[in-house]
Amino acid sequence: MRNQNIKLEPLMSQDRSASIMDARILVPAIGNAFKKLNPRSLAKNPVMFVVAAVSVLTTVLFVKDAATGAGNLGFSFQIILWLWFTILFANFAEAVAEGRGKAQADSLRRSRTETQAKLLANGSRENFKLVPGTSLKIGDVVLVEAGDIIPSDGEVIEGIASVNEAAITGESAPVIRESGGDRSAVTGGTQVLSDWIRVRITAAAGSTFLDRMISLVEGAERQKTPNEIALNILLAGLTLIFVLATASIPSFAAYAGGFIPVIVLVALFVTLIPTTIGALLSAIGIAGMDRLVRFNVLAMSGRAVEAAGDVDTLLLDKTGTITLGNRQATEFRPVKGVTEQELADAAQLASLADETPEGRSIVVLAKEKYGIRARDMQSLHATFVPFTAQSRMSGIDSEGSSIRKGAVDAVLRYLDQISAKGAGSEATREIQAIADDIAKAGGTPLAVVRDGRLLGVIHLKDIVKGGIRERFAELRRMGIRTVMITGDNPMTAAAIAAEAGVDDFLAQATPEDKLRLIREEQAKGKLVAMCGDGTNDAPALAQSDVGVAMNTGTVAAREAGNMVDLDSDPTKLIEIVEIGKQLLMTRGALTTFSIANDVAKYFAIIPAMFVGLYPQLSKLNIMGLATPESAILSAIIFNALIIIVLIPLALKGVKYKAIGAGPLLRRNLLIYGLGGLVVPFIGIKAIDLIVAALHLA
């Protein structure tokens, strides 16, 4: 499944392949890290803002001390240096995350070249005048001919054309856009390759799909998501707790008849407050959106990505998602008195001119199983009777003989019309029995009739995609219920549902049924995700908590969903859910890690801080750090460096495993909780050895 997506990877192929450690992103990020020292940009992140505030304070005090020559200047200088590094590292993390989006946005911008639009005068079909694409208003009608760039988003109101949408999707194979139906939406910036279309503009300049994409991947409009806001509050609260813990120390020390230098208090404070998660929080959010973009999915808001992680019920369309789009003939079942060979022969004849995948599969089966070769229609003097929505049958008429194949009820009605005596006969009952049998097995029965005589049934089988059963099992372990939506009758639907391993199905589904199902699930307290493309999917897309609209879909569908899949691949819902979960997990894991780190930091700094008051407290120096100064310095260096070390994890995200909530929590608690407890003991000790060896403190 992943291979498919890699093929599609590239919205902007060159930049997309950029890995985390790409110099093209890292180098500008260093510059941006300094630019982000701007207080207004720091103020967005409460934890880092506090670090900046105390850094300024200590820097000022340092300048004052340097003037008077008071205090341990070398030590203070190093601490202050690392305080500023802490902030720069945090800025750097954010800049790297943004850098990847910026590169993509730049490449998108290149495709948003200034275009000339052929604006059609009122009602006219031919007379146009050339105007700049940006001057178009909603409701204007333009003509787009072969070779033209479509000037803005719109809806095809007349014509059919092949369009190259590589600028949006990265897929160079042209797609068909035509008026009416579900393929009428066109996107500004894409190019018409052949034919012409008349397009009614649906988006004003500056708010087209491409513009929205640019601002989304660039993170320009990034707003904090509900969970991010809550986490920020928790981090701010923890910061306040450490303000208390640190601010009360001078008075405690005064009681003990001592004095703790401000620089030491600041060092303790900064190491204790959750700088690790504080520094990486926005990078995690940006990277989460970015992961979706690299899957060629555009989320209209960060909120939608978070909601994806919360999904309880997944509505999946059968065709294209669960089964391959095409059904295949697998069996010929004749009625009594007819041989299989005879039935195969008639079925093949009826399908010779049928270019649908089903029709072709009948010809193939007849050849493979019964050795019936393809025949030439002309030499048979046969005329093809195509499928129509009214007859729901197709076939041929040749030399006075006519063969029809089609849905069983349609064929029976046809028999009624040509000769009433056919109905109710033994053959009819037999046909119905066979048809039921096939439907129960999840197949679609096609009855074949020649000259008013029922020959038998062709078994068309839905082919369930390989590996899909395992995916559903995985979803079940994630606690997500899958519901298959299909237009099939309940019997067929049940059989396919069983074969694919979905939890439930909705048969003979109308758009209203879909909407009702979503509402019912939501009333039970579940979050529902679905994908859709048609205009009649729009209400359901809007009602669902996560609605993924296919890029090939209509404007209405794209407006109603909160995500757009540029590849129009409905299976992606599963990945989208995983990406949403990964985003939250990464936040949780790094928060846990950050808080657990504090235990080791306390054991580094507290003894160093208080050993002057009560020398016996050196027994608390369980890491055996060289001197009080080196202990404090090592802790603050560890605190800064861990941010850099964790940037790749923040950008890539914590690996999601579909093992159920309990085991997942246990796993993450072990890695990030226990790891967060142990790692800093080792890290601080190692840094202390280096600091002592270099005689830094």
Place this chain on the structure above:
Amino acid sequence: MLIQPILFVVLIVGGTALISWPLGRYMTWAMDPQGAASGRPNAFTRLFQSIGGSVSARPQDWKRYMVSILAFNVVMFVVTFSILALQQYLPLNPDGKEALEGSLIFNTAASFTSNTNLQHYSGEVSLSYLSQLAGLMWLQFVSAATGIAALAALARGLAGRKLGNFFVDVQRASFLVLLPVAFIVAILLVVGGMPMTFNGAAVATTLEGVQQTIARGPVAAFVSIKQLGTNGGGFFGPNSTHPLENPSFWTNVVETVSIILIPMACVWMFGRIVGRMRHATVIFGVMLVLVLLRVAGGIWFESAPTQAFADLPIEQTTGNLEGKELRFGASAGPLWSVLTTSTSNGSVNAMHDSLNPLAGMMPMIGMWLNEDFGGVGVGMINMFLYIVVGVFIAGMMIGRTPEYLGWRVEAREVKFAILALLAHGLFILGGTAVFAATPWGADVLNNVGPHGFSEILYEFSSASANNGSGFEGLGDNTVPWNVATGIVMLLARFIPIILPLAIVGSLSAKRRSAESSGTLSVEGGTFATMLAATILVVGALTFFPAATLGPIAEHFIYMN
């Protein structure tokens, strides 16, 4: 040597845990007789509604419930303040007790209203029987009832129901829960030899022929609710070390059991009302482990001899016996000290000031965490705050928006929970910082160095945890101490009741989501670990510097 204390602890704590199960069931019946069912309320509810009048007829939302709690408590505070201030003019004063000093009246009224029972006075010396009974003992009932009512409301909210009516709940808690249980315990205590009389002090002639005045009074009634309601305010100054307040080993057992009985039962009541007994079991387990860890620590560190005897040529195998009542045995002291501070009770049967440094830290940790098992009703409410924080972090780690019992935990809930936890730290560390650095604290100490610091730290911990026990050794009946601890007690009482109710108000306005194998389970060992880790880490991070300069420094200085 260790067999005897282990057996003692297991029997007392285990036995109480066993009794708490049926009591929790009974309390659920008493507090929430109808459950989720609608229809005609039972006879008691109708009775309480008719007593409470129109204000108790309708269900309240969280704001009304909160306002009712505050209004009720303000009235109680004013009444008690008046009784204490006017005791010299009022009846039931056979020994002619005099007027009290103003700040002491404020402190005492605040102390008993807030279920703290911090005592900067000595009951038998300063208070009339009316003050003891109508003022303080009355508050020992209704302040505990306030806690139980608040917990019942919280649990109903989490179950997705209306919160109920405070004026009905407080009557249910007083008359159906506390009064009957207190009556049974009082009988047991009287049988054990505790006085219960309205006669004035007895005058006896001792063997030496000296006249001795022996204070007495309605002690048994007072002591039973003092223990059951996690009040802890003794009838006599020396509290349960006094021979008439705790005559024998057996009354000591009854009193020890009474300390943790209702706080334990509150967890079961919470589980039953919420409808999640397995979740309640996990909470109970976490609380029990935390308590037992401290009990073990207390007994272990007390098995070392006291520093005062270190260089004396005497037998050192009995552990630290300084400040213990030998009638109760060696381990009864540390066990009681841990239980009484775990539960915001604050009664004592040994001198906490005399505990070895790290043994003395165990009670402090209990007050810092303040949730295992915690005060009557409010202990479980404090635990709820830790659950919110723990669930928030754990919920993210499984890749979902955090949910607790199907309620989404978002910005508002996290804000309130962290504010409530922050307030506790602020009162303790802020108060200690002010008093340690000023003559208010330093001048009234009987000890210097880390031990003196511990005394100040303990006093504020006790006030903020609504505990009421004292490390003693502190001359705390001064205006600054009376006012500061009085304010801390009131704020620390009502902030952690108001904010959790606000959280429930905010939660229940949301769409409740269904639980599945993909949602965070609050029932297993993993959740228990997460919860315990949250409590310990948040607690440790807040108080570690203070602890280092108090008991830990003292330990390293004197115990080597």
